[in-house]
Structure formats: C-alpha cells, structure tokens
Amino acid sequence: MDRATSxxxxxxxxxxxxxxxxVLVLAITVTLTGQTQLTSSxxxxxxxxxxxxxxxxALGGLWAERVGIINIGLEGMMVLGTWGAAWAGYQWGPWAALVGGLAFGALGGLLHAVATVTFNVNHIVSGVAITxxxxxLTKYLSTLLFEPVSQNPRESPRVPGFTxxxxPGLSEGLQSVEQQQRVFVSDAAGLLGGLVTGLTPLVLIAVALVPISYLVLWRTAFGLRLRSAGESPVAAESLGVNVVAHKYAGVVVSGALAGLGGAALVLNPGQLGYLENQVGGRGYIGLAAMIFGNxxxxxxxAGSALFGYVDxxxxxxxxxxxxxxxxxxxxxxxxIAVLWVARRRWVPAAIALVAxxxxxxxxxxxxxxxTEFATYAPQLVTLVVLAAASQRLRPPAALGAEYRRGEGS
Incomplete structure (x- = not known):
C-alpha cells in the first residue's frame, strides 16, 4: 500500500x-473570540x-439530475409549493399544507418534464421559464384568493403549524451540559441540543428522505434504471429501459420535493403563512448544495446543513x-493544509494555506x-464552497444532453 494513502x-x-x-474548530473559535452563538443550541x-x-x-435536484435533466427551475417549483401549501394549509391544517405544496411543486416538475423530455427544450431555458x-402565477392566485380573506394580496392568512x-431527557441533558461552558464538551452539547429541540414532523420527514432517496436510487432496480437514463440513455433504451417514463418520473418527483421545500417555508414556526418572495433564492442554494454533495x-x-448553519x-x-x-x-x-501535507500533495496544501x-x-x-454582507453570507458561502469543490465533482454523464426516443434502436 502506498505510504501517502495508508x-x-x-x-x-x-x-x-x-x-x-x-466542532473542535468551532470550539477553539468560541474560546478565542467569545462568540458563544457559534455553538449555541x-x-x-x-x-x-x-x-x-x-x-x-437539494433532494429535488438530485432526482432530476440523476435522470439527466438540469433543473434550475427548483426555485419556481418551491414558489409554487409555498402558495399551494398556504392555500391548503389555512383551510385544512398543516398536513394538508404538505400535500398542497407537494402537488403544486409536482405540477411545476411535470411542466419541466414536458418541455425538456417531450419537446427537447433547452433545460436552462425551461428552468428559467418555470421560475x-x-x-x-402565485402573484395572480394570491390576488384572486388571498386578498379577500387577508386584505393583502402579498400574503396568506395564518396557517396552522405543527406542534x-x-x-425527552436528551434535550434537557444536553442543555445542562451546554450551560457548564466547558471547552469542546459544551460546544458539542450545544450543537447537538439544537438538533433534538423544537422538532416537528416535517424535520423527521426531511431527514428520512435522505436515506430513502439513497435506497431507492442505489439499491432498487427502479433506481438503477432511473440513473442509467442520466448516464447513458441510449444504452439504457437498448436494454429495454423506458427512458422517457423514467425521466418523467425523476423530474416530477424532483418538483414534488421542491414543493415540500416551499411547504417547509410556509410551516416554519417563525412564519406560518405565505409571503410573496419568501423563497429568496433557496432553490438555487439547494441546487448548489446538491452539486457540493457530488x-x-x-x-x-452536509451541504444543506452548512448553508442552514450560516443562515x-x-x-x-x-x-x-x-x-x-x-x-x-x-x-x-x-x-486542510496539514492533511494535504500528510498526503504529500504540496500544491493543494499551499493553496489551502494561502487561502x-x-x-x-x-x-x-x-x-x-x-449587515449588508452578513445577510448574504449563505450566498457567499455557496460561491466559495462550489469553487473549492469544483475539482472533485462527477455529474451524471448525460446531464443536460438532448435525448429522443428510439435513438437506442
């Protein structure tokens, strides 16, 4: 075995x-700067x-791009999801809000699939059009349906949220350790304590969808066929895979997941309602998180956690x-520079040190x-992270490629 990698x-x-x-880096930073908010619960x-x-x-982007469809329309699908969640939620409650957001987002995904898969419209153009x-559309629907009940076309009535x-036990215990202000131990307790406090069913759904997506896409026959449509659709078709159907499935699921992202904004305990322009570029940040996650x-x-933490x-x-x-x-x-030196990679080590x-x-x-720059810290982190990760990325081979049925015959 090579000593550089052993x-x-x-x-x-x-x-x-x-x-x-x-956590160790954050703990040292808290100790030396006094900014305890860095690791607070x-x-x-x-x-x-x-x-x-x-x-x-980000999960929505994963499903679309694994079938070879670039989906920068995630932003627009999230916008549709916010309106659908608010419309259904204020009438029937938070679970209906999830269904409404999912349905409206899936509708946006279906439109994107029709444009890119059936009519071979450029994926970027279609995504911008969807946004x-x-x-x-949401501005028109808000004026039509929300203004009569909220007297404001830019926002919905208050939507009931999840409890x-x-x-139990773990949250209180971690808070107790956090208050002791011990280096590293209290910092770790503060970060972990926030992960088990103030939860909602939506948090559990989001976390569960990560391993579910992995199992479906990498451990099932359906997932293998779906990913083959994004790697080599011609070869997949020659083996009997219905490439068009799998591309439609991937993009519709992508829209539905983005719609759930819109519902998450509506059901945020600090918001609980639709507000015009509340998505605020999070669809693009989700796409960046997906690319960062390769x-x-x-x-x-990990990428979503990073951007959420900075925000x-x-x-x-x-x-x-x-x-x-x-x-x-x-x-x-x-x-990072020390790790590169340990691997005898001098150029990356020098770049990390200079940075x-x-x-x-x-x-x-x-x-x-x-304040003006701090507000845009998540966007700035997005640019830095993508620049740093660009050399190790491996997108699906046929991502963005035009495909017509019958090419594999």
Whole structure:
C-alpha cells in the first residue's frame, strides 16, 4: 500500500472524524473570540429550520439530475409549493399544507418534464421559464384568493403549524451540559441540543428522505434504471429501459420535493403563512448544495446543513458572529493544509494555506462584517464552497444532453 494513502481512516469513520474536527474548530473559535452563538443550541435549532427548504430543494435536484435533466427551475417549483401549501394549509391544517405544496411543486416538475423530455427544450431555458411562471402565477392566485380573506394580496392568512416537540431527557441533558461552558464538551452539547429541540414532523420527514432517496436510487432496480437514463440513455433504451417514463418520473418527483421545500417555508414556526418572495433564492442554494454533495444524498445533506448553519448564525447574531466565523475558516484552512501535507500533495496544501492567510488578513482588517454582507453570507458561502469543490465533482454523464426516443434502436 502506498505510504501517502495508508493513513486514511475507513470510509464509515470519515464523517465522524469530520464532525469532530469541525466542532473542535468551532470550539477553539468560541474560546478565542467569545462568540458563544457559534455553538449555541439556539443557532443549531435555527439552522435546522432554515436548512429544511434547502434540503428538500437539494433532494429535488438530485432526482432530476440523476435522470439527466438540469433543473434550475427548483426555485419556481418551491414558489409554487409555498402558495399551494398556504392555500391548503389555512383551510385544512398543516398536513394538508404538505400535500398542497407537494402537488403544486409536482405540477411545476411535470411542466419541466414536458418541455425538456417531450419537446427537447433547452433545460436552462425551461428552468428559467418555470421560475418566471411560478412567480407570476402565485402573484395572480394570491390576488384572486388571498386578498379577500387577508386584505393583502402579498400574503396568506395564518396557517396552522405543527406542534413542536423535543427528545425527552436528551434535550434537557444536553442543555445542562451546554450551560457548564466547558471547552469542546459544551460546544458539542450545544450543537447537538439544537438538533433534538423544537422538532416537528416535517424535520423527521426531511431527514428520512435522505436515506430513502439513497435506497431507492442505489439499491432498487427502479433506481438503477432511473440513473442509467442520466448516464447513458441510449444504452439504457437498448436494454429495454423506458427512458422517457423514467425521466418523467425523476423530474416530477424532483418538483414534488421542491414543493415540500416551499411547504417547509410556509410551516416554519417563525412564519406560518405565505409571503410573496419568501423563497429568496433557496432553490438555487439547494441546487448548489446538491452539486457540493457530488450528486449524492449524504453529501447534499452536509451541504444543506452548512448553508442552514450560516443562515441561522447571521440571523441570530449578525455581523459579529459571521466575523468570528472568518477566524474559524482560517483554522479550518490550516487543518486542510496539514492533511494535504500528510498526503504529500504540496500544491493543494499551499493553496489551502494561502487561502487561510487571506481570510485571516480579512478577519484582522475589519472589526465586524457589515449587515449588508452578513445577510448574504449563505450566498457567499455557496460561491466559495462550489469553487473549492469544483475539482472533485462527477455529474451524471448525460446531464443536460438532448435525448429522443428510439435513438437506442
């Protein structure tokens, strides 16, 4: 075995080690900067709620792009889902809101499938059209149906939400450890405590859909056929796979999942209703999380958690906490550089070290991150993460390729 790679831990242990390193970096950052919000249970709890719409959108992108269809229309499908969830939810309750969001999102996915699969419209053009259609249609429907009952065409009446719950015993115990302010231990307890506090059924559904998507796409015959449609549709058709039907299935499921992301926004305990423009680019961030995760369920879960964490941090603590996060990014860059050195990869190590020094210089040059920039921290993190991950990405081979029935005969 090559000495440069012999030290690598088993694959199952890598996520655990990564989580420990990240918590350790945050714990050191909290100790040196005094920004306890970085690892507080409140920030973690907010991150879960804010990550839900992104996670649903990322899962939607996974299903569409695994069948070879680029879906930048996730934003528009989420917009349709917000309106459908609010319309059904204020009349029949939160479970109806989920059904309404799913149905309206699936409708957007069906339109995208008709355009791209049946009529071979450019995937980007179709996605932009779906987003514009979603914005216009929901604005019209809101004026028509919400204005008479809420006196405001830009928002719906209040929608009943799910009852929140916490894991008995575990939530209280972690909060107790967090209050002791012990380095690393209390930081880890704070982050974990937010994951088991203030939960709703929607959180459980979102988390469950990650392994379900993996099992369906990678462990069933249907999933194998669906992914083959995104890797080599001509070869799949020659083996008897109905490529068109599987592409339709993938894109409709994609829209339905994006619609659930819209429903998650409507059912957020801090919102509980439809508000015009409330999606705010989360469909695009979900697409970025999916790409960051290399078109894999576990990876997109990590990407969604990252973007949700940054969003929750800037909402709860503002520019000072985001400024402290720059210090944490510097430490993380140093850790990455050390790992590259251990693997004798000198160029990536040098790049990581230079990037860390640049971030550290920025940290010292300013006292706080202006509110205008802190608000867009998730979008900025999206750009940085995609730039850093671009060299290791492996999209489906036939992603975005035009396909016509009969090419494999």
């Amino acid at each position: 030290w690598r831990p088993p694959r199952w242990a890598r996520p655990i080690l990564l989580a420990v390193v990240l 409140g920030t973690s709890e907010a991150a879960v709620r804010l990550a839900l719409p992104i996670l649903f959108a 514009l259609l979603g914005l216009g 929140e719950f916490s894991v 078109w894999r369920p576990a990876g997109l879960l 929750g941090l800037q909402l709860r603590a503002g520019g000072e906490a985001v400024h402290a996060l720059l210090y944490g990014a510097t430490l993380l860059a140093v850790v 860390g020094l640049a971030v550290y210089a920025l940290y010292w040059a300013i006292d706080t991150v202006p």
